[in-house]
Amino acid sequence: MVITSVIQYGLVLGIYSSEKDEGAAQFTSAGDAFDRLVSGKLRELLSVCGPPLKKGKTRVFHGLHQDFPSVVVVGLGKKDAGVNDHENWNEDKENIRAAVAVGCRQIQDLEIPCVEVDPCGDAQAAAEGAVLGLHEYNELKQKKKPVITPQLHGSAEREAWQKGVTYAEGQNLARYLMEAPANYITPIKFAEHIEQKLRNFSTVKVHIRAESWIATQQMGAFLSVAKGSAEPPVFLEINYAGGANTNDSPLVFVGKGVTFDSGGISLKPSSGMDAMRADMGGAATVCSAIVTAAALNLPLNIIGLAPLCENMPSGKANKPGDVVRAKNGKTIQVDNTDAEGRLLLADALCYAHNFNPRAIVNAATLTGAMDVALGSAATGVFTNSPWLWSHLYEASIVTGDRVWRMPLFEHYTKQVTDCPLADLSNIGKYSRAGGACTAAAFLKEFVTAPHWAHLDIVGVMSNKDEVPYLRKGMAGRPTRTLVEFAARLSQDSRNTK
Numbered sequence: 001m002v003i004t005s006v007i008q009y010g011l012v013l014g015i016y017s018s019e020k021d022e023g024a025a026q027f028t029s030a031g032d033a034f035d036r037l038v039s040g041k042l043r044e045l046l047s048v049c050g051p052p053l054k055k056g057k058t059r060v061f062h063g064l065h066q067d068f069p070s071v072v073v074v075g076l077g078k079k080d081a082g083v084n085d086h087e088n089w090n091e092d093k094e095n096i097r098a099a100v101a102v103g104c105r106q107i108q109d110l111e112i113p114c115v116e117v118d119p120c121g122d123a124q125a126a127a128e129g130a131v132l133g134l135h136e137y138n139e140l141k142q143k144k145k146p147v148i149t150p151q152l153h154g155s156a157e158r159e160a161w162q163k164g165v166t167y168a169e170g171q172n173l174a175r176y177l178m179e180a181p182a183n184y185i186t187p188i189k190f191a192e193h194i195e196q197k198l199r200n201f202s203t204v205k206v207h208i209r210a211e212s213w214i215a216t217q218q219m220g221a222f223l224s225v226a227k228g229s230a231e232p233p234v235f236l237e238i239n240y241a242g243g244a245n246t247n248d249s250p251l252v253f254v255g256k257g258v259t260f261d262s263g264g265i266s267l268k269p270s271s272g273m274d275a276m277r278a279d280m281g282g283a284a285t286v287c288s289a290i291v292t293a294a295a296l297n298l299p300l301n302i303i304g305l306a307p308l309c310e311n312m313p314s315g316k317a318n319k320p321g322d323v324v325r326a327k328n329g330k331t332i333q334v335d336n337t338d339a340e341g342r343l344l345l346a347d348a349l350c351y352a353h354n355f356n357p358r359a360i361v362n363a364a365t366l367t368g369a370m371d372v373a374l375g376s377a378a379t380g381v382f383t384n385s386p387w388l389w390s391h392l393y394e395a396s397i398v399t400g401d402r403v404w405r406m407p408l409f410e411h412y413t414k415q416v417t418d419c420p421l422a423d424l425s426n427i428g429k430y431s432r433a434g435g436a437c438t439a440a441a442f443l444k445e446f447v448t449a450p451h452w453a454h455l456d457i458v459g460v461m462s463n464k465d466e467v468p469y470l471r472k473g474m475a476g477r478p479t480r481t482l483v484e485f486a487a488r489l490s491q492d493s494r495n496t497k
Contacts, residue, residue, distance in 0.1 A: 010112040011068040011153060012103035012130075014096070014120040015046070015053055016079040025052045026079060030118040030153055034071070038064050046073065056098055056468065058106055070110055074103040076120060083397060088378075094400040096125040101133025101469035108134060108148045116153035123157035127164025128480070133469045135172045137179040163296070167399075167480050170292030173197065174285045174476030178278035178461070182260035187234040187308035190259060190280065194236065194287045201294045203242050209235035219307075219347035221332055224324040225340045226309035228264055228317030235348075236283070238290050238304035242297060242490075249358040250301035251489055253290065253482070254348045256341040256364035257283030257308035264311050264337030265319055278474050279341070281461050282364035283308060289482035296483070300490035303355050307344040311337070323422045327351060328446060331422035339426045341366050342442050349446040359388055359451035359489070361482070362443070369435030370456040376466045378402035379478050382440035383453035391492070392453060395484035401477050403455070412441035 013031040025046065027035060035042040045061055046053070053059060055077035062070050076099050081091035100117055107115040119126050130150035138144045152161040177185055177193065185193070188208070195206045211232050214223060219235070226233035236257070243250075261279035262268060268276065278284075283306035290304045318324070318337045325331050327350035332343065341364050352360050370380045378396075381403045383389045389405055396403045415428035415438050424445055428438030440454050460477040463470040467477075 007114055008112050009068050010107035010110065010115040011071045012100060012107065012115060013071060013073050013118045014076040014099055015073055016076050017055060018052060028076070028118055028120050031073070034065075042071070042073070055095060056102060058102060060106060068116070070107065070112060072103040072106045074099040088402050089397055089400045093122055093125040093398070096120045096122050097129035097132070097400065098468040100126045100129030104130045104133050104148065104150055108146055111146045112148070113146065114149050114151065116151050118153050119157045119161065123152060123160040124164035124167070127152070127161045128168045129469045131165055131168035132171060133471075135175060136471050137176060137473060139180070166292055166295050167483055170288045170295070170483055171476040171479040173291060174281070174288040174479045175474050177284040177288070178281050178474035178476060180277070182277040182310070185259055185277070185280070186231050187257065187259055187310070188232070190257065190283065190308055191234045191236045191306075194238070194291070197291045198238065198294060203240055204294055205239045207237040207239075209237060217327060217347070217351065218325075219327050219351070220324050221326040221343040222307050222309070222347040224318050224322070224334070225258075225264070225311055225343050228314045229310035229312040230314075231259075231310050233307070233309035236287070236304070236306040236308055238287065238302075240290055240294055240302040240304070242293065242299055243301040244299060246301065248301055249356050250303045251486060252303045252305065252352045252355055252357040252360045253286035254305045254345060254352055254360065254362035255283035255286035256280065256345055256362075256366065257306040258311050258341060258344065259308060261311045261338070261340065262313055264317050264340060265313050266336045266338040267313055268338060275462065278461055279365050280308065281457055281474070282362065282455075285363050285457065285476065285479045285482060288476065288479045289486065292479070292483045293486050296487070298487055298490045300486065302486065303352070303357070305348045305352055307348045309344070311340045321421075326446065330424060330445065333419050333422040333425045335425050336427045339439070342426055342439055345443055346446045349443060353449060357449055359385070359453070360447065360449050361388070361453045361455065361485075363455040363457055363482070365458045365461050366456045367436040367439045367458060369432065371459040373406075373436060374404055374459050376459050376463070378404040379460050379481070380404055380406045380436060380456040381453055382406050382408050382437070382456070384408060384444070384447070385451040385453065388451045388453050391488055392481070392485050395488055396478070396481045399478070399480040399484050401460075401481045403478065403481065406440065407437060408440055408444060409437070412437040413444065416442045416445070
């Protein structure tokens with residue numbers, strides 16, 4: 001006799017807080033339907049087992065229905081909260097993401113392999129909460145958490161659910177790349193991993209450029225950083241031709257790809273240096289955004305550029321005071337070898353102009369000063385384009401992965417151009433003062449495009465407990481905001497020239 005195992009399912013249902021603290025809580029449509037299925041027992045149990053559920057809090061019930069041995073009810077907060085202008089995000093979507101994540105984790109703790117998730121009125125947000133909330137990097141551990149598969153509960157909103165899964169998987173790809181040890185994600189391994197992810201898309205071409213090609217492009221600033229490491233540099237170029245006309249000007253994403261940053265000769269403190277395996281977070285987020293755009297078949301052309309190398313303190317490394325020459329001919333005095341990301345980006349930004357870009361957006365874990373300024377609340381954005389800023393800002397309200405505009409004053413430019421030996425210094429002359437702003441001013445010297453934005457993502461690089469639907473570790477932010485931005489740009493018919 002063959003005994004077949006029956007797959008167990010958990011169920012996550014949402015419940016809204018009442019307008020009055022003592023009022024009866026309100027189920028979602030899925031919660032109401034399930035309560036009717038069990039003849040009102042769920043509502044009855046909730047009413048007798050304590051005070052109404054607050055936002056993000058849960059209760060677990062067993063044995064209510066044979067199809068779902070365990071049911072987690074989770075608080076969604078107030079219904080129809082909408083966009084919170086003080087918080088700069090859609091509160092309904094954030095509440096759903098957080099609630100679904102905690103509910104799915106409880107099912108995982110019960111070691112139930114599958115969970116059906118209440119769409120809670122926004123299936124995309126629910127899917128994002130489930131897929132993001134369950135992700136954990138445990139590739140190298142023998143003991144792993146049980147794998148759990150989230151699925152949509154009910155038949156409605158399947159398209160929105162799948163879109164949310166795709167968005168979240170994109171961010172999880174960035175999290176995977178950022179979290180992996182630097183000896184596992186070297187420049188070439190990073191490039192090959194992205195190539196593998198894009199292999200099945202006919203609309204994508206991937207070019208993994210070797211050091212000899214980088215030299216022919218006269219990317220002296222990039223090569224000056226790479227020469228300190230035994231790992232050879234790679235310049236990764238991705239061409240996604242999703243637009244109706246492949247000749248249409250593309251959106252160009254540029255990402256800093258330092259797969260490990262020791263600081264070079266200007267060596268970082270040893271405490272916390274292991275986190276510098278994620279100094280390629282800019283490359284991870286922009287490349288993951290393109291993987292997601294391809295999966296969504298977004299109707300626009302995107303170019304992805306990622307200069308990839310290590311910053312190490314060998315006998316060949318940059319020395320403080322060295323002068324290097326960038327692709328556009330400008331000379332740079334390297335006053336601090338730990339300000340290396342801007343050297344990579346300088347050459348990549350110059351190269352980005354070859355594509356007649358509709359817009360250039362670069363992302364980089366560039367300055368500790370950005371973390372001091374904004375912490376993990378938002379990505380700092382420096383831009384020369386109000387049009388570009390408005391699109392990024394609107395996208396971030398939807399994703400909950402916020403952005404905040406920072407200044408590009410001439411005040412900061414003067415601090416990097418007042419240099420004794422070269423056209424530019426790679427740090428501001430007042431050292432720590434306005435460090436994120438002087439770094440952005442430095443990058444601006446390599447941009448002539450009218451629509452450019454620099455995203456400094458140091459503060460959002462990792463997560464402790466600030467984002468409730470992300471576990472502790474590298475965050476992969478702001479991948480979903482970049483995807484949402486690209487999706488909105490693909491629908492924008494306005495002339496940006």
